[in-house]
Amino acid sequence: MSNQLLDEMISRISKFASIFGISRSELKVYAFLLLNGKSTARDISEKLEMSYTKVYSILARLEGRGWIIKIARRPTLYEAVPVKEVWVNIKGVISAKLEQLERDFIEPLSTFTFSSPYTVIIVPSKDIISAMREYLSESSQRYLIAISYPELxxxxxxxxxxxxxxxxxxxxxxxxSIPFPDIPSIKIKKIDSMFGSGVITSSSMLLIVKSGETLLGLSSSHNYFIEIATVYFNHLWETH
Incomplete structure (x- = not known):
């Protein structure tokens, strides 16, 4: 492939790659190795018309990213890792960066803003059944339901x-201890006891507990609360 064709291919993806700190030169060297097979740093330098020092530095970064491997011989040969493996690596990096952004920026910031996308609402006893109906009426891919109080x-x-x-x-x-009609389409497990009751959907959760004879509820769309409730539900489901 000519340098011109290689440059045209690189230009189509370089803007996207730059978002993740991947330079045009790195893409060019990797693509060269992918298309031309094992090569020395000197050969890459000459074919791509880059300085040897720059090529050597790029090869070190690509090796650190896991995009290429170095074959120990004299002179040293470099070989591109298959592009699908590199893409899996890139997706892992992107996912880790997004999780870090959420953990270090989005979550802390949301606690200081009044326009937070998350809500935590106390549900009074008189509204518990209405809240259950509302959650069970949501459009959701899943419904995890726990019932420990017959009045629900x-x-x-x-x-x-x-x-x-x-x-x-x-x-x-x-x-x-709570009778429930036999409905074949419902996955059901009966257990002796559990903490509280509730409903978990794909995007929200409702926790119901009893204080004396009074039912109290807490509802939230916060991912952490949903995850905690889901972990507890799955633990009960898998151990009974």
Missing amino acids: LAEQVVELIKANSVKGDTKLIISK
Whole structure:
């Protein structure tokens, strides 16, 4: 492939690559090795018309990224790692950077802004059943439901659980002491006891606990609360 054709190919992806700190020169050297096979630093320097010092520095960075491998011989040969393996590596780096951005910037910032996309709401006793119906009526890929208090099984709640069992991944954990109709489409496990009740969807969670004879609820769209609730639910599901 001529340098002109190589430059045209690199130009199409260099803007995207630069977002992740990948230089045009790095792309050019990697593409050269990918297309031409094993080469020495000197050969790359001559064919790409780059200084030997610059090529050597680029090869060191590419090796550090895991894009190329060095074959120990005299002179040293460099070989490109298959492009699909490199892409898996890039996706891993992107994912790690995004997680770091969320952890170090988005989450801390959200605690100081009034326009936070996350909500935590206290649900009073009189609104518990309504909140359950609202959560069970959400459009969601999953519905994880825990029932430890018989007063939560209002007729509309049962009907919504039944309806969700045929349109999404619906799992129900219920205390053994609470009667529940036999509905074949519902994945159900009965256990002796658990902490509280609730509903977890793809984007929100509702926790219900009892203080004396009073039911209290907490609802949230915060990813951390959803994840904690999901981990606890899955633990109960897998151990019973």
